[in-house]
Amino acid sequence: MVTYVTAVHQHERSSDIVRLLAGDRLLPVVILPDASAAEPLAAAITAGGLRSIEVTLRTPAALDAIKRLAASSDLLVGAGTVLNTEQAERAVEAGARYVVCPGFSAAVVRRCQDLGVPVFPGVATPTEIQMALEAGLEAVKFFPAEQLGGAPMVKALSAPFPGVRFVPTGGVTTANLAAYLAIPAVLAVGGTWMVAADLLAAGDYAEITRRTAAAVAATRPDTTGDADVR
Numbered sequence: 001m002v003t004y005v006t007a008v009h010q011h012e013r014s015s016d017i018v019r020l021l022a023g024d025r026l027l028p029v030v031i032l033p034d035a036s037a038a039e040p041l042a043a044a045i046t047a048g049g050l051r052s053i054e055v056t057l058r059t060p061a062a063l064d065a066i067k068r069l070a071a072s073s074d075l076l077v078g079a080g081t082v083l084n085t086e087q088a089e090r091a092v093e094a095g096a097r098y099v100v101c102p103g104f105s106a107a108v109v110r111r112c113q114d115l116g117v118p119v120f121p122g123v124a125t126p127t128e129i130q131m132a133l134e135a136g137l138e139a140v141k142f143f144p145a146e147q148l149g150g151a152p153m154v155k156a157l158s159a160p161f162p163g164v165r166f167v168p169t170g171g172v173t174t175a176n177l178a179a180y181l182a183i184p185a186v187l188a189v190g191g192t193w194m195v196a197a198d199l200l201a202a203g204d205y206a207e208i209t210r211r212t213a214a215a216v217a218a219t220r221p222d223t224t225g226d227a228d229v230r
């Protein structure tokens with residue numbers, strides 16, 4: 001009974017971000033060395049047409065960046081690379097509205113559910129997908145996507161798990177993006193290619209907007225916009 005209530009709670013809480021990702025079908029993942037980039041980055045992503053961002057807890061500036069993004073932008077901000085419950089708590093305290101992990105940790109998933117924060121644990125195998133299902137989750141990250149077999153692997157994994165939605169992340173570029181987007185089980189595609197480290201280092205926000213807009217165009221292959229994807 002407790003598990004059932006938790007699962008329903010999780011489902012309701014996850015609807016916002018899951019709905020947003022189902023609409024955008026893209027999740028920009030950023031490794032921010034400097035929190036002062038938060039505001040111009042948010043503006044660049046918004047101008048490119050997306051409504052969410054995942055800030056990885058890979059830099060000392062990450063929590064501050066999450067704080068600044070949550071306070072100053074309309075983006076739905078999440079924390080990535082969350083490896084333990086303490087990091088999950090600190091990220092949520094900083095303003096993260098969802099949590100992403102590279103792998104499946106039952107403890108992190110449970111803590112996020114207790115906090116009422118949607119969590120996307122990374123999975124790489126059917127076993128881990130079953131663990132996510134048992135935890136009451138409806139969507140998982142598939143990481144590292146390209147190295148694990150890419151789009152064909154997502155297709156193969158989705159066959160026995162018709163209710164599961166995947167967020168393939170890792171090794172995605174404009175060259176393989178369309179293959180992932182073509183899979184109905186793919187909720188959204190995540191990655192750093194739109195907000196690459198060299199662009200951040202150079203302060204090239206115009207290029208971040210251009211790459212974001214090009215990726216957005218790729219989510220709408222029936223329009224002429226996809227010709228811009230390079």
Ligand SMILES: O=C(O)C(=O)C[C@H](O)[C@H](O)COP(=O)(O)O
Nearest residue numbers: 056080081101102170171191192
């Ligand atoms: O698992 C996590 O929480 C992560 O932070 C992993 C990142 O999402 C990927 O490392 C991004 O991969 P690339 O797009 O290939 O740069």
